[in-house]
Amino acid sequence: MNDKIMAERIDLSKEHKPDWALFLPAVSSFFIAGLGKQRDTTTEDYFPQERIPAGFNGDVERLNFLNSKEGLFTYKWGLYSAGHADLDVTKTIPTESIIRDREEGTFMLGDSGGFQILKCQWPADWKDPNCPRAMKKRIEVLTWMDTYMDYGMCLDIPSQSLSTYHVKDKDGKSVHGIQTIEEAMIATHINNDYFIHNRSGACKFLNVLQGLNHTQSDEWYEQMKMYCDPIKYPDNHFNGWAFGGQNKIDIHLTLKRIVGIIHDGLLEQGKHDLIHCLGTSILEYAVLFSDIQKAVRKYHNPDLQITFDCASPFFGAAKGLAYFNSNMEHNTKWTYSMEKTAENKDFDTDMRKFSDAVxxxxxxxxxxxxxxxxxxxxxxxxxxxxxxLNKHGKETKTSWDTLSYTLLQAHNVYQHMFAVQEANRQYDSGCVPAMLMNETFESIRFGDLVDEIFSLNDRQKSLDLIDKHSRFWMQIMSGSQGFSGKRSVNAGTMFDQLFTENG
Incomplete structure (x- = not known):
């Protein structure tokens, strides 16, 4: 690598401040596969030397941000899903060496693969404790987590699985068997019981909370909270929480849930030090989570770490989209911006610097x-x-190949990491997104209000204060996932409050 580029290598791990919530890139299996194949010394180079950018000095390991010695940029945290992984821990899997053989000091949170159940990719009757297919997958996921992950999520059944109950297998049965939220909880109990009694202790586990609205989320928490209870499970209780479904995006519910967890004694220092929010890409949430973390650390658990993940940088690249700019001006909507980037066969000999050329x-x-x-x-x-020509002797339709997508994914994930850190820097300097301030009738700042909520040290007073500011939570929008803002008070919530559905 030439001296100029070496000098411009960036260590984003050092740029992260301890009091910020921590972004975990949801690493794509496509992204790591090619890099892992290139490492495999038993085969020819996956990417020919002439294909690798000259600026990389012949080594695509420059794209591996978990490699603090070789990466063009480095970041020591990430999330990887069991749903994307090869779960056979008895075999050497070159395509997964980036994760399996990562350097000491990195941190990887394992997602359990509940999304694959939702998407009908892991067929089984998950509510049947004796279903052999479910048990096989349960064993594989737990073994993989204990072998490779620092923290992992229990194998929950996502609330949204109800929407795919209609998908049938060849025998005409539902692929996953989950028709109601009650059945989702039954199946999650089965998985949790297996994990808690069979975990090795090598991996710390998070208790995943689901629910499509407040009522469902409250019931889910009441049923599942025992798995974090050190009294009930003194030697093998779960070690923290993962917020899925409505819990992660409806801030009214998020705050209410954390207050309940604290006053149930289930967010104790040294026992429950991590809360993860699943699939959260809205930029304002990066600073919102930091505010919550600071307040909880100040008044309850000084070691709490809030983490959040998203896969947008990888998914965007798959659609040909490049991160090109971010907006973080005071009292505006904060955004990362993606748009279609260069894809043209006319550029195959173009030696202009990429950013200048586009x-x-x-x-x-x-x-x-x-x-x-x-x-x-x-x-x-x-x-x-x-x-x-491709390997079949036909002309390719696009100017991109596998490495093109991998390059763009690496660019995008860097820009997302940088944007999250820059958002926190701007917020710390007094620049506040419109979503987190309300000056219509009185000056309200999210951070001040959250600090007051957690300072009260009284469950009911904290809950009352949260409810008092329900209109403020309504202005916090979270994009397209779940119900947030005014949509969180929805027909589904009222139905669950007023009616009991017969099977």
Whole structure:
């Protein structure tokens, strides 16, 4: 690697401040597969040397942000899902070496694969404790977590699984067997019981909370909270919480849930030091979670770490989208911006610096470089020119190949990490997004209100204060997932409050 690029390597781990909530990139199996294959010394190079950008000095390991010695940028935290992994721990899996053989000092949170149940990719009757297919997967996931993960989530059944009950197998039966929220809780109990009695202790586990509305979420918590109870399970209780469903995005419910957990004695220092919020990509939530973490640390558990993940950088790249800019101005909507980037066979010999070329060509009006694009020229992304033939002897339809997507994923994930950190820096300096302030009738700042809520040290007083400011929580929007803001008071909630549904 040339001296200029070496000097511009960035260690984002050092840029993270301990009092911020921690972003965990939800690492794509596609992203790590090619890098892992390139490491495999028993086969030929997966990426030929002539294909690797010259700025990488012949080594795609530069894209591995978990490698503090070789990565163009480094970041020591991440999330990886059992649903994407090869769960056979008895075999060497080159495509997963980035995760399995990561360096000491990195941190990986394992997602359990509940999403795969929701998507009908792990067929089984999950509410039947004797279903052999469910038991096989249960054993595989727990073994994989204990072998490779620092923290892991219990194998919950997501609330949204109800929406895919209608998907049938070849025998005409539901692929996962979960029709009601009650059945989702039954199945999660089965999985939790197995995990809590068979875990090795090598991996710490999070108790996942689901529910599509306040009523369902409250019932889920009441049923599942025992798995974090050190009195009931003194040697093997779960070690923290993961907020899924409505819990992670409806801040009214999020705050209410944390207050309840604290006053139930289930957020104790040294016993329950992690809360993870699943799949949260809204930029304002990066600072919102930091405010909550600071307040809980101040008044209850000084070791609490709030983490959150999203896969947007990887999914965006799969659609040809590049992060190119972020907006964090005071009293505005904060955003990361993605748009279609260069994809043209005419650029296969273009030696212009990538960021200069995309602006000159009018592809992007502005473009924020990452350490990845800073080491790239235009042809590194648009590698396949006119007449380029694939392995079947046919001309390719696009100028991109596997490495093109991998390069863009690395660029995107850097920009997302940087944006989260920059948002926290701006927020600490007094720049506040519109979502977290209300000055219509009285000046209200989210951080001040959250501090007051957790300072009260009285469950009912804290809950009353949360309810008092319900209109403020309604202005906090969370994009397209779940019900937030005014939508959190919904027909489903009222139905559950007023009626009992017969089977």
């Amino acid at each position: 602006i000159a060509e009018g592809i992007h009006e502005k473009f924020a470089d990452s350490p990845i694009t800073n080491a790239m020229v235009m042809k590194d992304l648009c590698y396949r020119g006119h007449g380029f």
